Structure formats: structure tokens, C-alpha cells
Amino acid sequence: MQIGRSFPNAEFHNYSEAFEYLNRAHWNLAITQHDGHQDLWAGDQHLFRGESVEQVQAFVLGMALTFSLVGPHDIPGFEPRSR
Secondary structure, eight states: OBBBGGGOOOOBBBHHHHHHHHHHHOEEEEEEEEEEEEEEEETTTTEEEEEEEEHHHHHHHHHHHHHHHOOOOOOOOOOOOOO
């Protein structure tokens, strides 16, 4: 899943890069599967349950886009990718 041309300056362009981006900011994201559902976790905190992988991917992309706009700039150890 990709974000398309709407966000050309985003530091990520697909789900995998967005997942990595959030984990570099210490979100500690993980996905588990149970009873046909996909669950997204941040450490031990449950964030989202989807019925498909695509739903979780869309949620992660939205989360990463929002996080990039709010600004992770003051997080110790967070280093945005250089362009």
C-alpha cells in the first residue's frame, strides 16, 4: 500500500517505510493475528484491530502521516532520514 502523489515530501512512500518510520520514533509497533483479526500494538498498548491486513496498513499510513505533520522533532534519538 502506498500513499501516492498527495504527499511528495513525506519521509515514507509505502506501508513498510511508514512502519519503520514510526518505530524509529520509538512507537515499538507490532502486528499480531488472532481469530481472523489483525491487531496493531505499540508496546503493550493495543492501538487498532482490523479485519484485514489492508485495514491495518491503512491505519499505519494514516498514523505515520499524522505523526509526521505533528512533528517528532523533540523525541530523543529520533533521526529522520536524510534526503
